[in-house]
Amino acid sequence: xxxxxxxxxxxxxxxxxxxxxxxxxxxxxxxxxxxxxxxxxxxxxxxxxxxxxxxxxxxxxxxxxxxxxxxxxxxxxxxxxxxxxxxxxxxxxxxxxxxxxxxxxxxxxxxxxxxxxxxxxxxxxxxxxxxxxxxxxxxxxxxxxxxxxxxxxxxxxxxxxxxxxxxxxxxxxxxxxxxxxxxxxxxxxxxxxxxxxxxxxxxxxxxxxxxxxxxxxxxxxxxxxxxxxxxxxxxxxxxxxxxxxxxxxxxxxxxxxxxxxxxxxxxxxxxxxxxxxxxxxxxxxxxxxxxxxxxxxxxxxxxxxxxxxxxxx
Amino acid sequence: xxxxxxxxxxxxxxxxxxxxxxxxxxxxxxxxxxxxxxxxxxxxxxxxxxxxxxxxxxxxxxxxxxxxxxxxxxxxxxxxxxxxxxxxxxxxxxxxxxxxxxxxxxxxxxxxxxxxxxxxxxxxxxxxxxxxxxxxxxxxxxxxxxxxxxxxxxxxxxxxxxxxxxxxxxxxxxxxxxxxxxxxxxxxxxxxxxxxxxxxxxxxxxxxxxxxxxxxxxxxxxxxxxxxxxxxxxxxxxxxxxxx
Numbered sequence: 001x002x003x004x005x006x007x008x009x010x011x012x013x014x015x016x017x018x019x020x021x022x023x024x025x026x027x028x029x030x031x032x033x034x035x036x037x038x039x040x041x042x043x044x045x046x047x048x049x050x051x052x053x054x055x056x057x058x059x060x061x062x063x064x065x066x067x068x069x070x071x072x073x074x075x076x077x078x079x080x081x082x083x084x085x086x087x088x089x090x091x092x093x094x095x096x097x098x099x100x101x102x103x104x105x106x107x108x109x110x111x112x113x114x115x116x117x118x119x120x121x122x123x124x125x126x127x128x129x130x131x132x133x134x135x136x137x138x139x140x141x142x143x144x145x146x147x148x149x150x151x152x153x154x155x156x157x158x159x160x161x162x163x164x165x166x167x168x169x170x171x172x173x174x175x176x177x178x179x180x181x182x183x184x185x186x187x188x189x190x191x192x193x194x195x196x197x198x199x200x201x202x203x204x205x206x207x208x209x210x211x212x213x214x215x216x217x218x219x220x221x222x223x224x225x226x227x228x229x230x231x232x233x234x235x236x237x238x239x240x241x242x243x244x245x246x247x248x249x250x251x252x253x254x255x256x257x258x259x260x261x262x263x264x265x266x267x268x269x270x271x272x273x274x275x276x277x278x279x280x281x282x283x284x285x286x287x288x289x290x291x292x293x294x295x296x297x298x299x300x301x302x303x304x305x306x307x308x309x310x311x312x313x
Numbered sequence: 314x315x316x317x318x319x320x321x322x323x324x325x326x327x328x329x330x331x332x333x334x335x336x337x338x339x340x341x342x343x344x345x346x347x348x349x350x351x352x353x354x355x356x357x358x359x360x361x362x363x364x365x366x367x368x369x370x371x372x373x374x375x376x377x378x379x380x381x382x383x384x385x386x387x388x389x390x391x392x393x394x395x396x397x398x399x400x401x402x403x404x405x406x407x408x409x410x411x412x413x414x415x416x417x418x419x420x421x422x423x424x425x426x427x428x429x430x431x432x433x434x435x436x437x438x439x440x441x442x443x444x445x446x447x448x449x450x451x452x453x454x455x456x457x458x459x460x461x462x463x464x465x466x467x468x469x470x471x472x473x474x475x476x477x478x479x480x481x482x483x484x485x486x487x488x489x490x491x492x493x494x495x496x497x498x499x500x501x502x503x504x505x506x507x508x509x510x511x512x513x514x515x516x517x518x519x520x521x522x523x524x525x526x527x528x529x530x531x532x533x534x535x536x537x538x539x540x541x542x543x544x545x546x547x548x549x550x551x552x553x554x555x556x557x
Contacts, residue, residue, distance in 0.1 A: 014556070048396065048556075051400045052399075052400055053396050053399055053400050053555070053556075054555075054556050055552075073402045073403070073404060074402075076400060076401065076402040077402045079400070081397070081400045083393060083396040083397055083400070084393070084396075085393055087392055087393035087394045087396060087397050088394065088397070089323075089327065089392075089394055090392060091327060091330040091331055092323075092327070092330070096326075100319070100323045101401070103319045104316065104319050104320070104401050104402070104403065105401070105402065106402075148397070
């Protein structure tokens, strides 16, 4: 697969602070790369260097084979970029703003109109086209930023927290949009919402302290969880002591009591790499316990994320 | 060229999107008129020329131009649009030039709107219109020089207020260094070389020469050079400070 975004040994120092430390990755067409990390991990700084806003201290990035340092203008033509916070000129209307962006991207007349109309349709902006951007809600502002990034139908999309500040419906729409665009483009999104990675990304990179800690698919990423393949067992009769019997099962590492929105339950944690659902169901059947709920946990991205980033810190 | 023009157009339109443009023009015209008539004795001098009108321009610009230039980069940095702007397929030269030319054109519009003075003085007498045209050109170039200084300083900060104050202070220095107050203060004890140099860097020295009808190309070149150097510094400062 040909890499549309190629990042090589990208490093950025601000005085004594190393914000991004030797980051290397490549993204091909059809890939959606999720950039994960706690605040201040270096996600935005990396994106700013990839899009040519910041000059790297060391290393470089190439967009569609064009070096962002040597051929910045040519490289920038292939990128649609939504900066953090989706900035846009507050006293302009979306109509005026998108016309400006279209012109700067080299489109005029009917072609500009056609492209603006398409971007507006994709981001559902038509109802606010004539209102000053400063009067728009956070959701609309974000969509103006997205429309601007999509306008020239770029091969590479770099979206810094595209769903930040949106309500659940809007988040869903933006994720659908990203998924719809994905086959044609190489996309990088940054986020600290882990469910988003699950929902839209084909690959996830975890970055903390400026370093890449993991570069993997979201599924394998979740499999790193201690709770991967653990069994959540909720008994109808809380009086039953299932703990001792469960602990004796082969492959079981620990039993945990959990209490959350669903009620009280037991979490049977397997030894690393083992699947224990068969053993647990057998035991439940033989013992004749009344079961209210039983399911296998995939392991939460959140836990893995916390584990990895805390260790790094 | 085309890209610079697109940036120019957006910037110029943005002045008129807020009340700033209209307030600026009204205040400029009212103050220019007030100074010319009441302090400059436009009528009582009994001379048909616009010197009493033009001689206050440096002082007017000193206060008003920083209000125009303060937003050039500080606002972009504050709102984060600079990140959007500089990741468009444009060069730094186009960005700096487009913004500067828009601000300069706006100052030019305000200046052109003072044309009733010209008409008035032509109705009352027969002035040397050559000198008046030269004065207008000189005033426009001087406005450009103040704007270029302000633009470069505006790239240093996210705060428009700081940009305003610093620009006004720096412009004040470039103005008064040639005024009779400073020069007479130095006269008698400072070396002649210091005084000449100080006076040379003053906008007043060059502008006063132009409006007195002494058209010397060197005075025009001075302003153009100041503009060029400041725009160059502007590009470097934007590059250095954009990440902060």
